[in-house]
Amino acid sequence: MKSRWITLMGRTGSILIALGLASVLLSAIPPRPLSEMGPWRFTSRPEKYGIIHAEVYLPQKGCRILITTNGSLQIYFLAAHPLQLLESIKSWIKEHFPTLNETQVLMRWEASVLEAFLQTRPEDIMLKETVKGERSIDFFPPKATNVTVLVSNPSLMPVDVNGKITVISTVVPRGRIATTIEVLTAFGVALALPKIVKKSKDYVRSR
Amino acid sequence: MRKGKPFLEVFASALNEDYGFPVLEFVVFAYTVEITIALETFGHGPEPSGDPALIVLLTNPISAFMLVGLMFGLLVLKNIAYSFGNDLERGVIVSFLSYPLRRRSLLTAKLLSSIGVPFMLFASIQVFVIFLLVPGMVSPHVVLLAILSVLSYPILVASIVLVLTIFFKRGSKALFVGIVLYFASGFSWLLLLMTGPTGLKAAAIIYPSIALQLHYKTGWDPSVLRAWTPSFNEALLYIGAGYALSISILAAAYLYFERRLEM
Numbered sequence: 001m002k003s004r005w006i007t008l009m010g011r012t013g014s015i016l017i018a019l020g021l022a023s024v025l026l027s028a029i030p031p032r033p034l035s036e037m038g039p040w041r042f043t044s045r046p047e048k049y050g051i052i053h054a055e056v057y058l059p060q061k062g063c064r065i066l067i068t069t070n071g072s073l074q075i076y077f078l079a080a081h082p083l084q085l086l087e088s089i090k091s092w093i094k095e096h097f098p099t100l101n102e103t104q105v106l107m108r109w110e111a112s113v114l115e116a117f118l119q120t121r122p123e124d125i126m127l128k129e130t131v132k133g134e135r136s137i138d139f140f141p142p143k144a145t146n147v148t149v150l151v152s153n154p155s156l157m158p159v160d161v162n163g164k165i166t167v168i169s170t171v172v173p174r175g176r177i178a179t180t181i182e183v184l185t186a187f188g189v190a191l192a193l194p195k196i197v198k199k200s201k202d203y204v205r206s207r
Numbered sequence: 208m209r210k211g212k213p214f215l216e217v218f219a220s221a222l223n224e225d226y227g228f229p230v231l232e233f234v235v236f237a238y239t240v241e242i243t244i245a246l247e248t249f250g251h252g253p254e255p256s257g258d259p260a261l262i263v264l265l266t267n268p269i270s271a272f273m274l275v276g277l278m279f280g281l282l283v284l285k286n287i288a289y290s291f292g293n294d295l296e297r298g299v300i301v302s303f304l305s306y307p308l309r310r311r312s313l314l315t316a317k318l319l320s321s322i323g324v325p326f327m328l329f330a331s332i333q334v335f336v337i338f339l340l341v342p343g344m345v346s347p348h349v350v351l352l353a354i355l356s357v358l359s360y361p362i363l364v365a366s367i368v369l370v371l372t373i374f375f376k377r378g379s380k381a382l383f384v385g386i387v388l389y390f391a392s393g394f395s396w397l398l399l400l401m402t403g404p405t406g407l408k409a410a411a412i413i414y415p416s417i418a419l420q421l422h423y424k425t426g427w428d429p430s431v432l433r434a435w436t437p438s439f440n441e442a443l444l445y446i447g448a449g450y451a452l453s454i455s456i457l458a459a460a461y462l463y464f465e466r467r468l469e470m
Contacts, residue, residue, distance in 0.1 A: 018235045
């Protein structure tokens, strides 16, 4: 009877491993491009920031940003609608610099302001990357999110930027599939192990 | 010997006989890959729109029967007609009857292996893929209903094949009938569709997924949607009717196997 249970557990384990392997294969399928924006080029002014892209993204629908710079830049992927984000930054500036008038507030596209503002809302930063030279960044949010992409130049020198944004789609959500593969494979191996040990023992005994 | 032990013995032996390693593993692997790609490609892609979209995804012929999905159905027919039919034909079943086990329990153990395991895997993989692709965006009861409705017809065909196998005591004829019925499904509901709302309702008893799709007003031509829009309770009733039909055929198989079949 014990061997029947070992066989049953072994079969369940091998099925879970098969499911895990299928998930590995699905996650290995490269993302397919849906649409493309660019190529574009601009000069990022010293100590300033700007919005370069905004879109609703899903766990399976993300973006690939290909960017080339001649200096160091910060790229932020923020979980916010661009209008909401600008409104929040405006309120933050008014709160911290009450002497500024409306026009001056609107002109404050300073990298230091952005840094200080984001320190109060770290939960909005989905991804922060430093770019120098050529770089390709793939981004997929863990859930459906309004995403705004900002480029900030904290240095004292202007930086030339060449870029291209491609909206990409994967068969399975990258974030979720990794955990799923780990769980399935771990349980599968644990269940199949007694059967593998038994088979190995039988093989050694038969020789 | 404990009460459940002979049942488990027969079940384990049937499992061993029905699915040699790595048949089941291969089918699970291939079906997971196939249904995920089918749902992503032919479905609503990465932007699902709730329960109606899910009904189309789960109950449309692409995800239910295409390629490997079909393999589950054929695997079930092969298990019943070929494996169980061979047991009857060669008298292997007599050795099982020597176990302290009622005939109906023997048949249940065999059916659990031949029908239960593949359809349970079929449903589990669909649930796994749905909750991997669109977690939190679908209602669990709709997933359950969609899977129940889509499995109704294969279970009906499996029941018919079981009756024929027991009646003829050999599987070849039953297997042929089963395969013809399985493949004829596509043509038959198209014929029933052409006869108007009455034909549509008749088709919905055999394929309850039609009632569910029409309730959610999705997956069909607008002219068909105008012809008949069942309420949710009506859709449930049609799923129930489909299963009642299968259960009555299975009951006939059980009765014949228990009381009339001579070995």
